[in-house]
Amino acid sequence: MLKLIQAYQRVGLVPLIVIGLILGILVGSLANPTIIGGLSMSVAQTISILGALFVGALKAIAPLLVFILIIAAISQHKSGTQVNVRSTLILYMAGTFLAALTAVVASFLFPTELILKAGEISQTPPSSLAEVIKALLTNMVENPVKSIVNANYMGVLSWAAILGLALRHASEHTKQMINDLAEAVSSVVKWVIWFAPLGVFGLVTQTIAETGLSVLLSYARLLAVLVGSMVFIALVVNPLIVFVKTRKNPYPLVFTCLKESGITAFFTRSSAANIPVNLNLAHKLGLHEDTYSITIPLGATINMAGAAITINVMTLAAAHTLGIHVDFGSALLLSVVSTLAAAGASGVAGGSLLLIPLACSFFNIPDTIAMQVVAIGFIIGVVQDSVETALNSSTDVLFTAAADPKYAAYHR
Numbered sequence: 001m002l003k004l005i006q007a008y009q010r011v012g013l014v015p016l017i018v019i020g021l022i023l024g025i026l027v028g029s030l031a032n033p034t035i036i037g038g039l040s041m042s043v044a045q046t047i048s049i050l051g052a053l054f055v056g057a058l059k060a061i062a063p064l065l066v067f068i069l070i071i072a073a074i075s076q077h078k079s080g081t082q083v084n085v086r087s088t089l090i091l092y093m094a095g096t097f098l099a100a101l102t103a104v105v106a107s108f109l110f111p112t113e114l115i116l117k118a119g120e121i122s123q124t125p126p127s128s129l130a131e132v133i134k135a136l137l138t139n140m141v142e143n144p145v146k147s148i149v150n151a152n153y154m155g156v157l158s159w160a161a162i163l164g165l166a167l168r169h170a171s172e173h174t175k176q177m178i179n180d181l182a183e184a185v186s187s188v189v190k191w192v193i194w195f196a197p198l199g200v201f202g203l204v205t206q207t208i209a210e211t212g213l214s215v216l217l218s219y220a221r222l223l224a225v226l227v228g229s230m231v232f233i234a235l236v237v238n239p240l241i242v243f244v245k246t247r248k249n250p251y252p253l254v255f256t257c258l259k260e261s262g263i264t265a266f267f268t269r270s271s272a273a274n275i276p277v278n279l280n281l282a283h284k285l286g287l288h289e290d291t292y293s294i295t296i297p298l299g300a301t302i303n304m305a306g307a308a309i310t311i312n313v314m315t316l317a318a319a320h321t322l323g324i325h326v327d328f329g330s331a332l333l334l335s336v337v338s339t340l341a342a343a344g345a346s347g348v349a350g351g352s353l354l355l356i357p358l359a360c361s362f363f364n365i366p367d368t369i370a371m372q373v374v375a376i377g378f379i380i381g382v383v384q385d386s387v388e389t390a391l392n393s394s395t396d397v398l399f400t401a402a403a404d405p406k407y408a409a410y411h412r
Helices: 002-011 013-031 041-075 085-109 129-140 144-149 153-169 172-193 196-211 220-246 251-268 275-284 289-302 305-321 328-342 351-363 367-379 381-402 405-410
Strands: none
Touching (some): 002 013, 013 041, 013 196, 041 153, 041 172, 041 275, 085 220, 085 381, 129 153, 153 172, 172 275, 196 251, 220 381, 251 381, 275 289, 275 381, 305 328, 305 367, 328 351, 367 381
């Protein structure tokens, strides 16, 4: 058994994830009668349990990991030690705004019409930007135990920071105990991450078997604008931001983040579930723990370039479909609003899609139409949400590293 585990580790995590992806596509296609068929759907449903277990394990351990790491980092922080939280936050907001602006330009260059159909949306979208901000602030003061249980990261961050500050004056034995606990939880996370290939196998099998490709082809143009904008941000805009900040070739770091963070985020479709993966990557990159233990969980909450793109592209597509003329000034205002709203996307049930009606209200688009646009978002979510999460999550590590002089010193 030990030799099998050692052989598994020797192959490497990324090659094993690729193998899991290929097997998932193959088995999913065999289980879907519209693609290949010949395999019972029950087999695919059984395999999909692997994906559910992997995502469930990540989501379960992530809030506890963040809570413990932040307490440990702040309680043991020594005066005079440089942290770069502010620089990282500036990069987060700049990246999100540029993503929103890119989505506007893409929507003007490639106007898209939607086939509006009624769809059932169970959640209620926020009626105003003030409601989004109120939800964020309310989440910050939610019961700390409830915050951990419900994976409310704003609550986890705020209470962990307060407890960390309170423990700054604790005895060295207490601080060492907290540090040992943080190491133990981090070890558990590393064990979970090694099951990523099996998780990807289960997730891909389920997606291909249940949805196939026919539904996605009917929204090919919309998906092309959405995904194209996100790829442009990942491969052009973000590297440019990193270059301006570091004055170094950004692409080795960009591709490392996309490979080791973006791939798992793509299949888990959850920035929260990908926090342990990002923390592990930040550690491998040699970043300052006092910084990344705060900025990466915070990035999973407010660094939402992909969400800003989704909000803008879908809103402008709705406006174009209805024949509403949108001038550049209005589009620029939409970019500012979507940047602020996207920062609260994780605090709203349904994420970025349920912020679309808020953006639509700026162009007097009826709520009934806006909710149909949201329904389309849920239909294409298997691709849109996956790419959005991959962009958001990989950027958390990218900007944390770019703002960290320790990374620059190690990678001259």
